[in-house]
């Protein structure tokens with residue numbers, strides 16, 4: 001499929017096709033908004049750079065006593081000595097980094113997108129490729145990482161292109177399975193823009209498979225989610241998938 005079409009040259013590709021089947025493509029899909037709200041983090045800190053959260057090797061400014069005790073206990077259980085010098089600040093650092101890596105629970109898609117939705121008559125496919133993605137698998141709490149490609153066909157509204165990576169981050173910074181992550185991103189774009197259709201592809205490598213030797217190092221998981229015309233119209237779907245699996249893709 002990847003060879004059928006010419007491939008995009010840039011990360012942000014705007015394609016030239018239009019489609020008139022908006023009405024029938026508009027499906028009644030239930031909004032999948034089950035965004036849990038946790039009140040354990042000061043929202044003002046959500047935008048802080050990683051080093052403010054103790055992700056660098058030295059500083060570890062925030063404290064969560066209970067969390068740190070648990071990490072301390074994990075160190076004992078795996079046979080370490082939490083008192084040795086290199087591990088002294090580890091409970092604090094782990095607590096901080098895990099808090100930061102799961103900060104997406106405290107975010108809502110409307111906050112992330114803000115007022116960056118604009119009226120626009122453009123009705124061709126808009127695609128942002130190769131959005132870097134880092135998440136944690138919910139089965140092992142180990143990282144999975146890769147790229148997301150998001151496309152939509154507007155129906156009167158477009159979104160600032162920089163907001164799509166932020167939507168990816170919002171859902172990726174939670175414990176996830178790749179399949180659900182893909183669906184949630186598609187659903188969020190659908191909800192915010194009510195476009196004629198949405199397509200999301202994620203290609204990722206999972207450390208829980210790679211490090212534990214369950215599968216070999218190069219195995220990737222590819223997931224896709226489509227809404228609206230991307231689901232109903234084979235031509236649109238095929239164009240999207242061929243763009244998604246284009247030149248810079250991890251998937252070859």
Ligand SMILES: [Zn+2]
Nearest residue numbers: 137139140208
């Ligand atoms: Zn896993």
